[in-house]
Amino acid sequence: MPPLIEVTHPRGIYLPEADLWLDPHFGRERAFVSHAHSDHVARHGLTICTEITHQLMVVRKAAKKAGIVVSPQMREVFEWEGWKIRLLPAGHITGSAMLHLTRKIDGATLLYTGDYKLRQGLSAERCELMQADTLIMETTFGLPKYHFPPAEDVIAQMLAFVRDTLRDGGIPVLLGYSLGKAQEILCALGDEGLPVMVHPSVAQITEVLAPHLGKLPQWRLFKADEVTGHVLVFPPGSKLELPKMRTAMLSGWAIQASAKYRYGVDLALPLSDHADYPELHETVEMVKPRRIYLVHGSTREFAAELRLRGYDARALGKEDQLELSLSAH
Template sequence: MSPLIAVTHPRGIYLPEADLWLDPHHGKQRAFVSHAHSDHVARHDLTICSEITHQLMVVRKTAKKSGTVMSLPMRQVVEWEGWELRLLPAGHITGSAMLHLTRQADGATLLYTGDYKLRQGLSAEKCELMQADTLIMETTFGLPKYRFPPAEQIIAQMLGFVHETLAAGGVPVLLGYSLGKAQEILCALRDAGLPVMVHPSVAQITSVLAPHLGRLPEWRLFRADEAAGHVLVFPPGSKPDLPGVRTAMLSGWAIQSSAKYRYGVDVALPLSDHADHPELHETIEIVKPRRIYLVHGSTREFATELRARGHDARALGAEDQLELGLTTG
């Protein structure tokens, strides 16, 4: 059995043998960027990412001007310095990718999920997993209580909120991040037959992604004086100042009962672009890793759960004994 690919966490996920950082928060020499959410993007000398993520980085001006970008098509195997690199759709947002690495010397493999979900969304390519000896996975919703209802059910609730608000003469505002959730909301409105107005930040991203999104509802830029009768799609925290506004927040965190009050909205609906707890287990069943590293959210709790089931699972970056110098073994 080949030795596992080394993973360390000196304030970010690092693969020393490949000299490659995975979604580092700060500029590095060489980094893989899984998707274009701002907490995953920084200015690096060399960025490896998907073609759509590259497009988004250009539009949002988050790429380093003097830097080099290796934008890779999904699924294509690329040879690079003794490694085979392969991007796989992560199902999180449009263009989001996992990184699958094979060490050519001995065939050892590693899969880094980045943010992902297994459920088929409306705006992101369906996630594709691949077997790997080492799995680095995102565990934002890593507790057993995090189990999302079916997306169709949430979308039906969202449409119910929209129709009720319009029928009462109000203006329904759907709140979701400009990149990802806003496009998912737009796709969910495609058959509603209602005119849509969007915040400028949503318009900018949607224009870039439109060729990848399929059919969209009729949408245009928000204008306060013409907003009556429209459904509004805005990023969280940017509620328009209009009479009769009612807000619905679309977020995985709406699974928590206090979400409505915490977000200060009329309705909170748990439409998430992350894997829930059952999906995390399903991921492990498919990838069949010998070792699992966990990042984001409930890493320590999920690591404990996995170890109890006999897995070699470690929380990366969490304050436990495994933080420093994780090496092969």
């Protein structure tokens, strides 16, 4: 068996042999960017990402003065120095990708999931996993209590909320992040025949993504004095005050019982663009890795559980924090 590809975490995930950072928060020489959520977008010398992610980075002004951008087609084998690189659909948001690396000299492999989900969404390609010796995966929802209901059920509840509110003469406001959740909501409204008004940030991103999405409803920019009879799609935290409005938040965190009160909304629906706990286990079973590194959320708990099941699993980045706190004393 070839030696595993080395993974380190000096303030971000770094593959020293390939001199490549994975979703770094700071500008780096060479980086893979899995998708265009703001916490992953910084300016790098060389960026590997999908074409859609690149377009989103440009529209979100993150790619200003960007260095070289390399955008291989999804699933295409891309030879890069001593490596074979493949981008695979991550199922998280439109254009999101996983990174699969093969070291040419001995065939050692690595899969980095980035943010992902296995369930089929409406606005992102279905996730495709590939076997790898080393797996770096996100565990945002890595506790047993995080088990999402089927997305069809959640969307049916969302549509019922919309219809009931309109029937009562109210204004339904659906809250979801401008990139990702907002497009998922719009796709879910595609066949409903209801006019939609959106926040400017949702409009900006939906314009870029429309060619990659299925049927969308009739949508236009929000105009307060013409709002009657419309469904509104806004990002969370919008300071919107309209008479007779009712709000529904769409987020994986709605799985927590207190979500409705915490978000201050009339309804909280657990529509997630991340893998839930059973999907995380399914991922490990399908990738069959020899070593697993966990990032985001409940990394320590999930690592402990995987070790009980016989895997070599570790929380990535947490060791550094431990060292820092020890050296500070």
